[in-house]
Amino acid sequence: MLEVKNLRKSYGPKEVLKGVNFKIPKGKTVAIMGPSGCGKSTTIRCLNRLTQPDAGQILFKGIPILELSEERLLDWRREVGFVFQKFNLIERLTVIENVILPLIKTGISIDKLRDKAINLLKKVRLSDEINSYPKNLSGGQKQRVGIARALVIEPSLMLLDEPTASLDPILVKEVLEVIEDLTRDKDKIVIIVTHEVSFALRIADIILLMDKGRVVEIGTPQSIFDNPKSEVGRRYKDLLDYY
Numbered sequence: 246m247l248e249v250k251n252l253r254k255s256y257g258p259k260e261v262l263k264g265v266n267f268k269i270p271k272g273k274t275v276a277i278m279g280p281s282g283c284g285k286s287t288t289i290r291c292l293n294r295l296t297q298p299d300a301g302q303i304l305f306k307g308i309p310i311l312e313l314s315e316e317r318l319l320d321w322r323r324e325v326g327f328v329f330q331k332f333n334l335i336e337r338l339t340v341i342e343n344v345i346l347p348l349i350k351t352g353i354s355i356d357k358l359r360d361k362a363i364n365l366l367k368k369v370r371l372s373d374e375i376n377s378y379p380k381n382l383s384g385g386q387k388q389r390v391g392i393a394r395a396l397v398i399e400p401s402l403m404l405l406d407e408p409t410a411s412l413d414p415i416l417v418k419e420v421l422e423v424i425e426d427l428t429r430d431k432d433k434i435v436i437i438v439t440h441e442v443s444f445a446l447r448i449a450d451i452i453l454l455m456d457k458g459r460v461v462e463i464g465t466p467q468s469i470f471d472n473p474k475s476e477v478g479r480r481y482k483d484l485l486d487y488y
């Protein structure tokens with residue numbers, strides 16, 4: 246279970262998170278949606294402490310994440326898979342080397358790491374590219390490497406920050422299909438920031454709508470899109486009706 250209480254963050258005079266609250270049960274897939282600049286990325290970056298909030302509390306399985314010592318923070322980061330908008334692959338490493346990188350200093354044998362990475366690369370449909378370099382991959386392939394790299398640590402919390410935002414629309418589908426596959430596995434919480442409304446509707450157990458630094462609605466896709474209570478919810482419903 247993940248619980249976020251009264252999370253606040255400002256950049257200079259700009260208050261970006263104005264008290265974000267939500268609770269997510271184990272095994273759920275959550276889509277965070279909302280207008281550009283409303284604080285979605287900042288919220289998920291606070292969860293693995295890539296961004297340090299000014300105030301609030303984050304509890305995962307009851308552990309207060311914002312109070313962890315440096316050492317415990319490293320352990321926490323090993324439980325959280327993060328998929329970036331812009332892939333963040335290391336260009337001088339091959340695909341398989343990029344995937345095993347998060348586990349390289351853990352003492353697991355290189356053969357075991359290779360087997361694990363090959364299995365994951367199968368899962369993200371990249372078995373043919375294990376020895377390729379990022380520069381020879383399409384954006385969709387690069388993002389699937391990013392997903393495999395996030396999965397290699399067997400995260401109990403998987404965060405995806407607009408994973409299709411940097412992609413050509415034609416390549417979006419292959420990445421969304423891989424993400425949909427990983428949400429079938431119900432042993433982790435998956436949180437995805439996305440603007441893809443119909444995709445969110447299909448994969449999410451919970452939709453979390455944000456506006457101006459706050460959560461304005463949270464619930465099942467049906468409960469939100471059938472009967473939106475917020476302005477943002479109504480705008481998404483109009484969009485869905487249009488399609």
Ligand SMILES: Nc1ncnc2c1ncn2[C@@H]1O[C@H](COP(=O)(O)OP(=O)(O)OP(=O)(O)O)[C@@H](O)[C@H]1O
Nearest residue numbers: 256261279280281282283284285286287288407438
């Ligand atoms: N490191 C930073 N320094 C200053 N301002 C920042 C920083 N990171 C984010 N912001 C500002 O905080 C606000 C919220 O940004 P955030 O990226 O969380 O929004 P978002 O909802 O994810 O937007 P988008 O959908 O456009 O990615 C924006 O106005 C952004 O410019």
